[in-house]
Amino acid sequence: MESVVETVKTGTSFLEEAKRRSGEDLSLCYQCLKCTAGCPTAPFMDVRPNNLIRMIQMGRKEEVLGSSAIWLCVSCETCGTRCPNKIDIGVLMDALREMAIEEGIPAKERNIHLLHEAFVQSIKRGGRVHEATMLIDYKLRSRDFLTDLIPGMMLFLKGKIPLFPSFIKGREEIKRIFEKCEKK
Amino acid sequence: MKFSYFPGCTDHSTSYEYGRSTEAVFRALGGELVEIEDWNCCGAAATHSINRLLSLCLPARNISKAQSAQVGPLVVPCAGCFNMLKRTEYALKNDEAKRKEIEEIVGFRYDPSFEILALMDLIVNRIGTEKVRERVKRSLKGLKPACYYGCALVRHPKITQLDDPENPQYLDRLMKALGAEPIEWSYKVDCCGADLALTYGNVVKKLVGRIVSMAKEAGAQCIVTSCGLCQANLEMRQEVDLPIFYFTELMGVAFDVEGRDQWWKKHMISPKRLLESLGLA
Numbered sequence: 261m262e263s264v265v266e267t268v269k270t271g272t273s274f275l276e277e278a279k280r281r282s283g284e285d286l287s288l289c290y291q292c293l294k295c296t297a298g299c300p301t302a303p304f305m306d307v308r309p310n311n312l313i314r315m316i317q318m319g320r321k322e323e324v325l326g327s328s329a330i331w332l333c334v335s336c337e338t339c340g341t342r343c344p345n346k347i348d349i350g351v352l353m354d355a356l357r358e359m360a361i362e363e364g365i366p367a368k369e370r371n372i373h374l375l376h377e378a379f380v381q382s383i384k385r386g387g388r389v390h391e392a393t394m395l396i397d398y399k400l401r402s403r404d405f406l407t408d409l410i411p412g413m414m415l416f417l418k419g420k421i422p423l424f425p426s427f428i429k430g431r432e433e434i435k436r437i438f439e440k441c442e443k444k
Numbered sequence: 445m446k447f448s449y450f451p452g453c454t455d456h457s458t459s460y461e462y463g464r465s466t467e468a469v470f471r472a473l474g475g476e477l478v479e480i481e482d483w484n485c486c487g488a489a490a491t492h493s494i495n496r497l498l499s500l501c502l503p504a505r506n507i508s509k510a511q512s513a514q515v516g517p518l519v520v521p522c523a524g525c526f527n528m529l530k531r532t533e534y535a536l537k538n539d540e541a542k543r544k545e546i547e548e549i550v551g552f553r554y555d556p557s558f559e560i561l562a563l564m565d566l567i568v569n570r571i572g573t574e575k576v577r578e579r580v581k582r583s584l585k586g587l588k589p590a591c592y593y594g595c596a597l598v599r600h601p602k603i604t605q606l607d608d609p610e611n612p613q614y615l616d617r618l619m620k621a622l623g624a625e626p627i628e629w630s631y632k633v634d635c636c637g638a639d640l641a642l643t644y645g646n647v648v649k650k651l652v653g654r655i656v657s658m659a660k661e662a663g664a665q666c667i668v669t670s671c672g673l674c675q676a677n678l679e680m681r682q683e684v685d686l687p688i689f690y691f692t693e694l695m696g697v698a699f700d701v702e703g704r705d706q707w708w709k710k711h712m713i714s715p716k717r718l719l720e721s722l723g724l725a
């Protein structure tokens with residue numbers, strides 16, 4: 261009996277935390293599957309969006325934060341636009357990724373996370389994204405040197421990837437914004 | 445007709461031809477675009493995947509600069525950048541605690557009357573298709589484009605407040621005003637896979653393959669888009685050689701503006717043969 265109470269308790273707190281952080285009322289979900297039916301990346305996720313909601317309701321925190329789903333979501337907002345209960349899973353996914361990062365749970369889709377890191381660091385350096393250095397940074401982080409070489413080369417040959425970054429003047433301002441946001 | 449203008453990082457790289465055609469078309473319509481001074485990256489999806497507060501503050505710096513320049517509403521050609529700026533606008537307008545936090549971090553006071561417009565919306569609804577039609581020198585008659593809106597322009601509708609999220613029409617109306625005959629199809633708001641292109645090329649290939657083959661099956665000769673990332677994905681991850689235009693490029697053809705060869709050179713799938721076959725090269 262005690263273990264049942266325990267499960268319900270942890271379940272509730274993870275659900276409450278996910279609700280609070282995302283601002284979405286996850287208790288309203290009645291498993292209609294509309295979100296998953298329209299999700300472009302659901303076929304590649306280990307847990308489909310509707311199941312993710314159910315698992316959050318059940319308090320299965322480790323599985324949710326350790327899932328590939330939270331990284332494979334591309335924030336297309338199809339789910340949020342169509343959910344009859346106005347649950348925005350795209351927004352929820354941002355909150356779940358944030359929780360996973362804070363708790364130090366390794367991203368199941370490591371490369372996706374590393375690419376995002378490389379992108380954001382590129383903004384931090386120059387105020388704007390510079391594709392060439394961003395991609396080199398990503399390749400060094402992921403040590404995945406072979407994937408996607410051809411499209412990259414095609415862009416380079418078309419003169420679409422400038423070699424040198426263009427830095428903005430307000431780099432100090434950007435740095436300050438980063439520092440304040442990273443502290444919170 | 446003066447507007448503040450956010451070109452976005454890809455303006456000088458992957459969507460060079462979008463930037464140049466935007467400027468040319470806008471000049472032809474008698475408007476003036478004033479670039480936001482020292483603008484920064486909108487943050488894109490990568491930022492809100494890592495730090496949500498940062499993803500609101502990066503666009504806010506641009507809003508702050510555009511607002512104080514007092515040139516007019518802010519115009520954004522790229523659908524992706526537009527979406528990020530509108531997400532920040534939504535937080536500034538609807539969440540007082542967030543607004544105060546953003547204002548404090550970025551160091552400005554938000555003016556709720558300040559407008560942020562997608563270039564497509566501005567052209568279709570403010571300038572109006574009638575004015576566009578008057579400016580057409582060579583009708584795009586015979587051209588059958590599939591109008592592709594993707595995600596960022598129409599979703600989430602409470603944020604972008606632009607067109608019908610399931611069956612949008614703005615771009616279709618614009619193409620008709622140019623004389624083209626846009627086809628009816630059911631993939632106009634399906635996602636292309638966005639930045640998964642760099643980590644999961646095969647997933648994007650699948651998603652793009654479906655979009656492009658459905659366009660072709662519906663009788664399209666090309667696809668028209670308004671997003672830098674969609675354009676790159678559709679052009680580089682397909683296997684059927686369907687040309688992918690930015691909508692401003694087709695406006696440029698109809699308006700007969702100068703410098704178009706420079707745009708076509710930047711395409712992975714040259715649209716020249718298609719344009720020649722319709723006498724529009």
Ligand code: SF4
Pocket residue numbers: 288289290291292293294295296309310313342343344345346347
């Ligand atoms: S669309 Fe909404 S209600 Fe339906 S399963 Fe998904 S989250 Fe639940």
Ligand code: SF4
Pocket residue numbers: 295298299300301302309332333334335336337338339340349350353
């Ligand atoms: S926002 Fe994420 S979960 Fe929702 S439909 Fe798009 S990819 Fe799927």
